[in-house]
Amino acid sequence: MGNVLRLLYKHCCEPTTSNSQSLGPHGVSAQNAGVSALARDLLHFEVTSQVPEGLSKHVVSSKKAQSNWFKKLLQAWKEANPPPQTPEETARLVIATLKRHQKADVEGLLAFYNLPFPHTLVELSSGVPSTYPDGVKYELHTLPVDAKAVADGDTITVYVSTANPRESASVPREVQVAAIQRSKARADRDYAKADSLHKKIIDHNYRVIPIHNEEVLAKKYRIRLRGIDAPESAMPYGKQAKEELTNLVQGKSLRVLVYGEDRYNRCVGDVYCNGIFAQEMMLKKGCAWHYTAYDRRAELANWEKQARAKRVGLWASKNPEEPWKWRKQKREGR
Template structure:
């Protein structure tokens, strides 16, 4: 629960300061001559490095030292406010990201992006302090960017805002074109909009748990959910997140009760399940869902699929590891090309969408393997004519 409390107090659990010792780097900053992971890198002094402890080479050396000693740099405490225990988690996350990054970062900008993605859950001030410690370039965060590395320089016309989500849990995917997403309220766009009563409920719940008044804590948790917020535990820390119901723009999936409905949902689960996504929101539909294009372009961390069924907590599961998406591009493209959804011609005239659907039809993929697949809008119309409520 420390992460949530820090959102309101700016403090940290300094009682854990002796969780791990610090170490003092012994080598000078330099450039990597050999970056194979199996053996320690060799360094050549680089007098162009800034500061006493700077550059990609210093970061990589500290990661190697951390892997063998579980110790973090002594001087880092001058740049950040979080405890040593928290710093140990940071280096563990960055080390995992570095091992799974191919090719490894070579420039300061690449290293900064890797660190920002691996430490997307920490306070902005600590992230900036960590990057400054290594003289790495600080990424230019937009108004809604701290949870995703993917942020184009210019947004297409019509986009109202951008959401960068926490990992999308499989249970939150309703069908092949819609899901529920949660956004960390530490995100700059969200933090300014959290109602005061929500802050108060979080603090009261924390105190109730300290007092072991679990009945009150559970009641407050339900009130948070009703207000559109959820407390989610990731990597052992609680995060206050805002709930968003999402409708994928330009496509229409078979309803779950239709033929191919479950196959369409399963296809979307494989694409975005347990992954962070970026959503370009164009507006809301008549049901209050946010309509947008869904992207994913982080390339740093991949969790093996067998890990995703163990030791996870998210909407009832516990995340020990987070899966960051390795796919890129708009997800509607992949759903259309695989034949798991229809182009929603009434609302979207993009020619590339029509081309992707034609390709699936020609190859008889997915629902187009049937000679005359039923259209979801026709199915919903028939249901409504029979007085059966449907979206």
């Protein structure tokens, strides 16, 4: 294998081992199938100088012009550090590389690989506030998030290591003892006893989580993203909203600025993932409403307004139903 082959396949084409995502072509997640397909075709082009069959049906320029695009894209991908891994990153690379080419060709190429069009891409702020905004009570630093922990587009279950100074002083004595006894039971290969002890730990809102070949005792928190309300899973666009949040947070450690708790004992907070403000992303991609009944921040209102103007996400529908109204109807049995 050449270096380019290893580079492309390492970052986007190796089959996923997660059971939480449906797999599409080439053994990758369905959402990233277009990224994988483009990477595969670039590799094929490097070896054969042939562009993919069927591309001509989506673009207006000749095969000679298409070959020129693929030369440029291959070079751009090799120079990218890191290479694009998501549909949005890949679309940005294509658009930047072919910015002097015809709009019909660029959009045709994006459509061929099912990548986002320019008007649907959003620019996101970067970084966590340097000082706590008014109202923040404390901050959580989570362990990497499992995809199955995302309940919908505005709720995530996270775990925080008890090694964290804020957590270490409040671990119940029975949880500490059960964790020690479980470790000994596993060393003795008494897995039935170990499982029983783990259930006791879980009943106290804790869990032992394997991280990098080590077992970490962690406390469970349910997080409600402050200021937004995403469609419920059973609503139109509910599945897409959940997938969007999952793709952002899965496998990542989060920073959560907690403002308080709601009536369901969930922590209400601002969620940051690798510097990306989750609520900003969800609003700008049209995956949620600004929840004005509980949050009056002007920036959130502006991000929703931008998505409405672009008609992206749920705003592609003429009259999307607000989730708070949908929930009220369900409660009233209508």
